[in-house]
Amino acid sequence: MSRESPAERFKKRISVEWHRLLTAARRVDKQTAVVLCFAALMVIVHAKFGGRRFFRETFESLAVTSDVRGLLSWGWWFGFQG
Numbered sequence: 001m002s003r004e005s006p007a008e009r010f011k012k013r014i015s016v017e018w019h020r021l022l023t024a025a026r027r028v029d030k031q032t033a034v035v036l037c038f039a040a041l042m043v044i045v046h047a048k049f050g051g052r053r054f055f056r057e058t059f060e061s062l063a064v065t066s067d068v069r070g071l072l073s074w075g076w077w078f079g080f081q082g
Helices: 006-027 030-049 052-058 066-081
Strands: none
Touching (some): 052 066
16 A cells, blocks of 8 residues: 655645646736736835835935925825826
């Protein structure tokens, strides 16, 4: 009686799931996949670079006067809101 070890069952299960993933990936509409990936990327970019804090830490020294600095950070934030 041959009995599979847990490692062999795990390898077999991973192989089956990998095959299912590849089969499903071949069926996905390419345009839909690109749009969904781009949307996720835009959320990440917005979260990382769209805040006023990022502007203050990166570009605030470029402002000529202190009155303009606060206004520019709000402009940066508004621009990223779309």
